[in-house]
Amino acid sequence: MTPEQKKFAKGYRFNNFEGQPEAKISQLDIPSKVTIPLKQGFGDEVAPIVEIGQTVEAGQIIGRDDESISSPVHSSINGEVVAIEKIDYLGEETTVITIESNGNDGLQTLPGASVNWQDMPADTIDELVYLSGAASSGTSGIPTTFNSASIMPNEVENVIVQGVASQIHNISLEVLLKGDILSHFTAGLKILKKLMPKARFHMALDESQNRTISKALQLMSPVKTINVFTVPRKYPLHRDEVLIPLLLGQKIPHGYLAANIGAIVLDIPAILAVYDAVTEGIPLIEKTIALCGPGFRENTHVKARIGTCLEDILKKRTKPGKDIRLVKNSCLTGNTLTDMSLPISRTFNSIIALTEGTEREFLSFVRPGVNKDSFSRVFLSSLFEGLSPRIKKGCDTNLHGEVRPCIACGFCEDVCPVNLIPHLLFHQVQNDVIDELLINYKIFDCIDCNLCTYVCTSKIPLAKYIKDGREKLADEGLTCPEPDFPLKGVKP
Amino acid sequence: MKLVSSLIGKLHNVRALNKMKPLIDAMDAGILGPEDLTEGRPHLVDNVDIKRYMSMVILALVPATLASILFYRWDAIRLIAISYIVGGTVEVIFAIIRKHDIHEGFLITGLIFPLVLPPSTPSWIVAVGVVFGTMFGKEMFGGTGRNIFNPALVGRLFITIAFPATMTTNWKMPFAAADAVTVATPLSAFKTEGITASFTDLLIGNTAGSMGETCRIVIILGGIFLILTKVSNWRVPVCYISTVFLFALIGNHFLPERIAPPVFQVFAGGLLFGAFFMATDPVTSPFTRTGKYIFGISCGILTVLIRSFSGYVEGVMFSIVIMNAFNPLIDQIVLMFKYRPAKA
Numbered sequence: 001m002t003p004e005q006k007k008f009a010k011g012y013r014f015n016n017f018e019g020q021p022e023a024k025i026s027q028l029d030i031p032s033k034v035t036i037p038l039k040q041g042f043g044d045e046v047a048p049i050v051e052i053g054q055t056v057e058a059g060q061i062i063g064r065d066d067e068s069i070s071s072p073v074h075s076s077i078n079g080e081v082v083a084i085e086k087i088d089y090l091g092e093e094t095t096v097i098t099i100e101s102n103g104n105d106g107l108q109t110l111p112g113a114s115v116n117w118q119d120m121p122a123d124t125i126d127e128l129v130y131l132s133g134a135a136s137s138g139t140s141g142i143p144t145t146f147n148s149a150s151i152m153p154n155e156v157e158n159v160i161v162q163g164v165a166s167q168i169h170n171i172s173l174e175v176l177l178k179g180d181i182l183s184h185f186t187a188g189l190k191i192l193k194k195l196m197p198k199a200r201f202h203m204a205l206d207e208s209q210n211r212t213i214s215k216a217l218q219l220m221s222p223v224k225t226i227n228v229f230t231v232p233r234k235y236p237l238h239r240d241e242v243l244i245p246l247l248l249g250q251k252i253p254h255g256y257l258a259a260n261i262g263a264i265v266l267d268i269p270a271i272l273a274v275y276d277a278v279t280e281g282i283p284l285i286e287k288t289i290a291l292c293g294p295g296f297r298e299n300t301h302v303k304a305r306i307g308t309c310l311e312d313i314l315k316k317r318t319k320p321g322k323d324i325r326l327v328k329n330s331c332l333t334g335n336t337l338t339d340m341s342l343p344i345s346r347t348f349n350s351i352i353a354l355t356e357g358t359e360r361e362f363l364s365f366v367r368p369g370v371n372k373d374s375f376s377r378v379f380l381s382s383l384f385e386g387l388s389p390r391i392k393k394g395c396d397t398n399l400h401g402e403v404r405p406c407i408a409c410g411f412c413e414d415v416c417p418v419n420l421i422p423h424l425l426f427h428q429v430q431n432d433v434i435d436e437l438l439i440n441y442k443i444f445d446c447i448d449c450n451l452c453t454y455v456c457t458s459k460i461p462l463a464k465y466i467k468d469g470r471e472k473l474a475d476e477g478l479t480c481p482e483p484d485f486p487l488k489g490v491k492p
Numbered sequence: 493m494k495l496v497s498s499l500i501g502k503l504h505n506v507r508a509l510n511k512m513k514p515l516i517d518a519m520d521a522g523i524l525g526p527e528d529l530t531e532g533r534p535h536l537v538d539n540v541d542i543k544r545y546m547s548m549v550i551l552a553l554v555p556a557t558l559a560s561i562l563f564y565r566w567d568a569i570r571l572i573a574i575s576y577i578v579g580g581t582v583e584v585i586f587a588i589i590r591k592h593d594i595h596e597g598f599l600i601t602g603l604i605f606p607l608v609l610p611p612s613t614p615s616w617i618v619a620v621g622v623v624f625g626t627m628f629g630k631e632m633f634g635g636t637g638r639n640i641f642n643p644a645l646v647g648r649l650f651i652t653i654a655f656p657a658t659m660t661t662n663w664k665m666p667f668a669a670a671d672a673v674t675v676a677t678p679l680s681a682f683k684t685e686g687i688t689a690s691f692t693d694l695l696i697g698n699t700a701g702s703m704g705e706t707c708r709i710v711i712i713l714g715g716i717f718l719i720l721t722k723v724s725n726w727r728v729p730v731c732y733i734s735t736v737f738l739f740a741l742i743g744n745h746f747l748p749e750r751i752a753p754p755v756f757q758v759f760a761g762g763l764l765f766g767a768f769f770m771a772t773d774p775v776t777s778p779f780t781r782t783g784k785y786i787f788g789i790s791c792g793i794l795t796v797l798i799r800s801f802s803g804y805v806e807g808v809m810f811s812i813v814i815m816n817a818f819n820p821l822i823d824q825i826v827l828m829f830k831y832r833p834a835k836a
């Protein structure tokens with residue numbers, strides 16, 4: 001059986017950028033100090049259940065709240081709590097717990113875990129998934145009876161496993177699933193099937209990277225329990241708002257989560273976290289992170305304890321003497337990382353080091369541009385792209401041009417994954433015409449993927465204008481009409 | 493490079509040149525390369541910019557320009573030089589008055605305009621045409637991006653109407669001597685005597701006509717190049733040309749004296765140049781896809797109608813300008829249908 005191929009006409013394929021992570025991974029040393037944010041991944045911030053001065057073990061729950069929609073947070077090292085404070089964590093005020101190591105490298109596992117998960121009752125699985133923190137994965141969380149997502153496990157109709165490589169830099173699936181881990185992955189899927197018995201399972205795999213993986217998956221599941229799709233390597237197919245309509249033909253209404261239409265989207269690390277929790281009782285205290293982009297000496301992967309500060313991860317790994325911009329997870333939508341004392345959390349999957357484009361390029365507009373990426377085909381790179389994958393496209397943060405009036409070239413419309421006409425919305429917001437027409441032009445469908453800004457010939461920050469437009473509409477009390485079909489669970 | 497950069501740096505500091513700031517900025521950005529960084533989200537952006545985009549149009553026009561220089565020597569160089577100097581000056585003046593950067597659009601307008609003129613157009617008429625086209629075709633509407641009409645076409649149309657004698661009778665064969673007798677263009681030859689020129693002559697440009705319009709083979713190549721680079725959209729030229737072909741095919745069957753045969757219609761006059769280089773101007777053609785089809789088809793119908801039934805010999809410019817005027821309306825109507833409120 002071959003996987004079904006899905007096509008996607010819009011979006012944009014980021015091909016051959018420099019700084020892709022190699023399929024290598026190294027384990028970082030246990031840090032001497034960690035800072036653990038009490039909001040990690042899906043869910044609300046939890047309350048601390050430890051005090052300053054208290055000794056904690058790696059794997060011990062230090063923050064938990066069963067009432068709100070949330071998942072527990074664990075200490076990732078053995079040591080002593082030295083501070084509980086509020087800090088600005090990537091733009092959000094977050095409570096963090098700082099723990100100093102005592103040098104011990106043991107790990108407290110969750111009780112009740114067993115390799116014989118087949119015989120385990122569903123509520124044990126439910127509890128383990130919750131207690132391990134794995135339930136905070138994905139864009140809607142994994143539903144458990146402990147309120148870890150906005151719906152309950154029996155309300156889930158579709159589970160989508162997302163192995164899409166749609167970003168400029170992508171974590172290597174080869175690393176995530178190497179060796180035995182592939183069998184952990186398939187077991188993890190079956191465990192989830194026990195947790196959410198009513199759900200149909202789907203898997204979206206990147207067409208180029210995962211042929212072997214999808215084949216292996218097919219071989220390993222003798223019963224047809226999972227529909228495997230291959231999807232093109234196009235940005236932003238990793239987004240629920242684009243992937244779910246493509247696979248299931250359902251639309252997520254503005255302001256709601258995939259869970260509200262009964263769908264849960266999980267990435268591959270989330271499935272592995274479920275497996276680790278249920279079979280070995282290992283809580284989610286470690287994360288594999290891809291180090292991407294030209295600012296690193298070597299583009300590899302590291303496995304680090306959650307709460308490790310950026311400095312410990314990056315030290316000696318970035319190129320010295322270069323002006324570098326560090327970005328979390330995505331070159332198009334990621335936060336800039338400026339404070340190196342901030343920790344990593346469960347939501348990290350890559351750190352990208354871009355060269356700041358401060359170096360000006362003499363007569364840049366007449367250069368052949370063999371390694372310049374563009375949606376248009378005005379550079380030689382579009383000729384060479386297919387010919388030689390060895391020519392890597394550069395990534396620096398230069399704007400590559402001056403801002404100009406829109407010339408209606410239509411590139412933004414060609415790429416918009418949700419079929420908007422970005423320049424139309426932009427003109428209206430720019431002229432300050434904030435009225436129902438904007439809603440009629442579907443401004444609330446925009447998913448802030450920033451792709452229109454990426455391709456714009458006139459260097460207009462379209463996505464920003466569109467976001468402003470939505471905020472201004474909200475200020476005037478104009479909101480997106482509520483969907484006219486029933487939704488599940490709690491509105492986020 | 494260092495030398496240039498320090499020189500431009502010095503220019504920035506000369507007080508007397510403060511007024512000329514747009515000019516110096518343009519040199520700075522053009523020669524030394526873009527300087528700004530992304531603000532983040534997105535951190536990386538596409539390498540294309542207006543300069544590159546427009547350079548592609550110029551590049552696509554190079555063969556047609558070379559052909560016109562080969563055919564008409566100094567006349568061609570004279571017209572292009574005047575158009576660029578006058579057009580550039582007007583752009584700089586407006587940039588200074590309106591305090592914006594110099595916009596690269598005049599580089600295209602300044603080249604397209606002379607290419608659609610008869611080779612023996614007097615220099616002063618060229619200058620008048622450029623000034624009129626820029627002022628009333630572009631600046632009156634608020635500058636690049638807001639203009640409804642293609643500025644080169646507005647200029648060309650103005651001088652056609654204002655100086656009919658010079659503009660409609662002053663045609664020469666390629667390679668002709670300066671004092672050679674004027675001849676008829678293939679379209680007017682058909683209109684007055686019913687003669688159609690040979691296909692090969694039309695293709696390589698061995699006919700009288702506007703400077704850059706005659707050598708059709710290089711125009712087709714340039715047009716295809718633009719479509720391949722995504723700088724121009726295939727919808728308008730394809731619809732335009734095929735409509736002319738179909739309409740002429742049918743029309744010629746019923747009214748052979750009035751409506752010229754289809755292949756001749758497509759290759760004669762300024763149709764190919766207009767379809768590939770002027771109707772495709774993204775600013776002045778509809779941005780919706782359906783709108784582009786409507787625009788192309790209407791241009792095609794109008795062109796054949798004007799050529800066959802009006803006092804004018806050529807209808808390409810008129811039809812594009814007329815449709816330019818309708819393009820905001822076309823877009824509005826298409827959008828109305830596209831975004832019709834769900835409930836009726």
Ligand code: SF4
Pocket residue numbers: 415416417418419420422445446447448449450451452453462463466
């Ligand atoms: S309009 Fe919104 S959804 Fe469309 S490309 Fe721009 S940011 Fe993405």
Ligand code: SF4
Pocket residue numbers: 405406407408409410411412413422423426455456457458459460462
């Ligand atoms: S990409 Fe930029 S210049 Fe082109 S139509 Fe969109 S907004 Fe206008």
